[in-house]
Amino acid sequence: MERSLAHIALFAALISVLGFLPRIDMVAGVPITFQSFGVMLAGAVLGARKGALAVLVFIGLLALGLPLLSGGANLWSVLYTPRIGYVLGFPVAAYVTGWLTQRLTALPLTFAAGVAAVGGGMIVLYTIGIPVAAYMNDLTLAETAAGAVAFLPGDMIKAIATGLVTGQLARMRPGVVQSRA
Amino acid sequence: MADPSSGIEIAAASVVLGDRPVLTGLSLRLTERRIGILGRNGSGKTTLLRLIAGLIAPQTGTVRVDGFDPFADRRAALAGIGILFQNPDHQILFPTVEEELAFGLAQQGLSQSEALARANAALASEARAHWAKAPVTSLSQGQRHYLCLMAVLLMAPRTILLDEPLAGLDLPTQARLARRFAALPQRLVTITHDPASVGDCDRVIWLDAGRIAADGPPSRVIPLYTAEMARIGATDADADLAG
Amino acid sequence: MLTLTLPVETALHRVSAAAKLAGIAGLGVILGLTADPVLLAAVFAGLWLAYLPLGPVEAARLPRRLWLLWPFVLVIGGWHLVRGTPEAGLVVILRMLTMFGAATLMLLTTRFDALLAAFSSLLRPLERLGLPVNRIALALAMAVRFIPVLTQRASDLAEAWRARSARKARHRLLVPLAIAALDEADHAAEALRARSALV
Ligand SMILES: Nc1ncnc2c1ncn2[C@@H]1O[C@H](COP(=O)(O)OP(=O)(O)OP(=O)(O)O)[C@@H](O)[C@H]1O
Ligand SMILES: [Mg+2]
Numbered sequence: 001m002e003r004s005l006a007h008i009a010l011f012a013a014l015i016s017v018l019g020f021l022p023r024i025d026m027v028a029g030v031p032i033t034f035q036s037f038g039v040m041l042a043g044a045v046l047g048a049r050k051g052a053l054a055v056l057v058f059i060g061l062l063a064l065g066l067p068l069l070s071g072g073a074n075l076w077s078v079l080y081t082p083r084i085g086y087v088l089g090f091p092v093a094a095y096v097t098g099w100l101t102q103r104l105t106a107l108p109l110t111f112a113a114g115v116a117a118v119g120g121g122m123i124v125l126y127t128i129g130i131p132v133a134a135y136m137n138d139l140t141l142a143e144t145a146a147g148a149v150a151f152l153p154g155d156m157i158k159a160i161a162t163g164l165v166t167g168q169l170a171r172m173r174p175g176v177v178q179s180r181a
Numbered sequence: 182m183a184d185p186s187s188g189i190e191i192a193a194a195s196v197v198l199g200d201r202p203v204l205t206g207l208s209l210r211l212t213e214r215r216i217g218i219l220g221r222n223g224s225g226k227t228t229l230l231r232l233i234a235g236l237i238a239p240q241t242g243t244v245r246v247d248g249f250d251p252f253a254d255r256r257a258a259l260a261g262i263g264i265l266f267q268n269p270d271h272q273i274l275f276p277t278v279e280e281e282l283a284f285g286l287a288q289q290g291l292s293q294s295e296a297l298a299r300a301n302a303a304l305a306s307e308a309r310a311h312w313a314k315a316p317v318t319s320l321s322q323g324q325r326h327y328l329c330l331m332a333v334l335l336m337a338p339r340t341i342l343l344d345e346p347l348a349g350l351d352l353p354t355q356a357r358l359a360r361r362f363a364a365l366p367q368r369l370v371t372i373t374h375d376p377a378s379v380g381d382c383d384r385v386i387w388l389d390a391g392r393i394a395a396d397g398p399p400s401r402v403i404p405l406y407t408a409e410m411a412r413i414g415a416t417d418a419d420a421d422l423a424g
Numbered sequence: 425m426l427t428l429t430l431p432v433e434t435a436l437h438r439v440s441a442a443a444k445l446a447g448i449a450g451l452g453v454i455l456g457l458t459a460d461p462v463l464l465a466a467v468f469a470g471l472w473l474a475y476l477p478l479g480p481v482e483a484a485r486l487p488r489r490l491w492l493l494w495p496f497v498l499v500i501g502g503w504h505l506v507r508g509t510p511e512a513g514l515v516v517i518l519r520m521l522t523m524f525g526a527a528t529l530m531l532l533t534t535r536f537d538a539l540l541a542a543f544s545s546l547l548r549p550l551e552r553l554g555l556p557v558n559r560i561a562l563a564l565a566m567a568v569r570f571i572p573v574l575t576q577r578a579s580d581l582a583e584a585w586r587a588r589s590a591r592k593a594r595h596r597l598l599v600p601l602a603i604a605a606l607d608e609a610d611h612a613a614e615a616l617r618a619r620s621a622l623v
Contacts, residue, residue: 077524
């Protein structure tokens with residue numbers, strides 16, 4: 001119990017801190033931060049339930065006004081922006097990433113976590129984020145999806161990083177990757 | 182039921198951490214009021230304290246504190262045992278001083294507002310009322326150590342376990358704390374590297390590689406310990422530090 | 425960064441944290457009800473007035489705080505200009521800036537522990553439905569405690585890296601930072617166990 005609570009709190013803190021890390025500027029000029037990587041990692045490492053709870057704690061902090069979203073935003077300031085769908089989709093993304101990591105047991109952990117991150121952190125997140133962004137921008141789904149292509153390379157890198165980091169954590173701290181415990 | 186007179190009873194307890202045996206077949210019955218634990222780095226002192234505090238369970242053997250099992254019976258442990266961690270940063274759970282102090286009291290059954298009031302009163306009586314709202318990150322290492330100690334004392338447990346309580350504190354603070362410890366009515370189990378600081382104990386236990394190397398009054402254990410430490414210190418190679 | 429709370433006491437400090445949280449949520453709803461840029465601009469101006477009791481320095485600092493959001497303003501504004509819908513863009517930007525300014529005002533005049541206590545009391549009715557409100561509050565407080573710890577850890581790691589390498593650390597920090605989070609969690613779990621009886 002204490003351990004679960006501590007993991008949830010610490011991953012909420014980790015997701016917050018990853019939002020402050022220096023951005024990496026991508027080829028297309030789209031800046032990416034590691035925040036959504038933190039969301040994928042929470043799912044891949046803590047598993048579906050605890051991963052989603054960690055993200056919900058993070059969102060709770062945003063709701064209390066803390067400027068922890070990458071770029072210094074809080075929950076209220078993104079409320080009516082196209083970004084809100086992605087932020088509210090984060091817990092679902094973490095849940096699905098964890099759920100998939102727990103089920104893809106036939107694959108080696110690194111690979112399973114990477115695939116799960118694509119599933120949860122990209123496919124599911126886009127499925128929630130794109131329609132909301134389309135509504136907010138008053139655009140069609142197709143137009144919005146075309147715009148979201150700019151995020152594909154960055155998110156792909158984060159999904160791969162999720163796989164690699166999860167694999168390394170499992171090696172360095174055996175037993176810690178609870179999605180496979 | 183809790184029986185304060187029965188003290189700490191450890192029977193044939195072994196602890197394995199990872200795949201490393203850290204404590205091996207340890208048996209101890211501690212009923213004295215002041216107990217000192219000496220030993221080199223990695224000898225298992227902290228592990229012994231965690232075992233007594235019920236933070237870990239022995240792989241084999243049993244542990245009883247005042248008659249209860251500190252690992253299984255956490256409610257009893259809250260009133261029965263307090264532990265000061267070696268590293269204050271591993272102990273602090275809250276962003277501000279008063280929240281940190283109030284937490285244990287609230288866990289003992291006080292309402293949050295009562296707990297906060299008691300925490301503030303305790304700070305005031307230590308002339309540190311201005312700490313209440315301060316973020317814990319604004320305190321120095323020694324101040325954080327002090328905060329952790331206050332958090333433990335505030336819960337008034339019958340047995341207090343102290344893991345190197347004076348390490349990293351300046352000399353006046355050390356002297357003040359030592360006096361404070363001496364005045365406490367509770368049973369104290371104190372870990373240290375420094376043989377001089379256990380001179381006033383009723384009993385001193387020297388732990389070496391997870392076993393008891395010597396156990397008895399300070400007048401007997403301390404000379405043995407100092408002689409052995411001097412002997413090891415004189416040699417260059419140190420096989421014992423191998424992790 | 426997490427402790428914005430101003431040391432000086434103003435009238436706004438004395439408004440209860442629960443009222444402020446409810447106010448923010450209410451403002452969020454109200455801003456969604458109108459898409460009239462003039463009305464939204466008026467609300468934004470009103471927010472600025474609310475900063476005045478904090479003193480001229482803080483009121484003058486608001487634009488600087490809002491300036492943080494320039495990339496979003498640029499993207500949203502640019503996008504709507506290109507599409508020929510500047511008014512819609514203005515609406516999004518005004519809502520964003522107003523909500524950001526309001527949340528910042530709340531942080532400036534309310535201690536975080538008070539906000540957290542208010543948040544818990546707002547959730548309290550849901551306890552009957554099985555929501556573990558105390559644990560949620562504990563997790564939020566612990567997250568806030570460990571954000572500066574992990575931030576410090578990240579900068580220590582970057583420093584240790586710079587001391588021994590000419591290249592930038594960047595993604596090489598990810599594994600050690602995640603390890604740090606896991607290890608801190610182990611210590612925190614033990615500290616929690618030492619002073620609580622969670623079951
Ligand atoms: N979680 C762990 N996993 C594996 N081994 C551990 C773990 N914790 C401690 N050990 C090992 O157990 C041994 C005893 O550790 P312990 O912390 O009890 O020593 P100590 O006597 O308190 O030392 P010090 O004086 O340095 O604080 C050490 O060799 C240490 O490497
Ligand atoms: Mg130790």
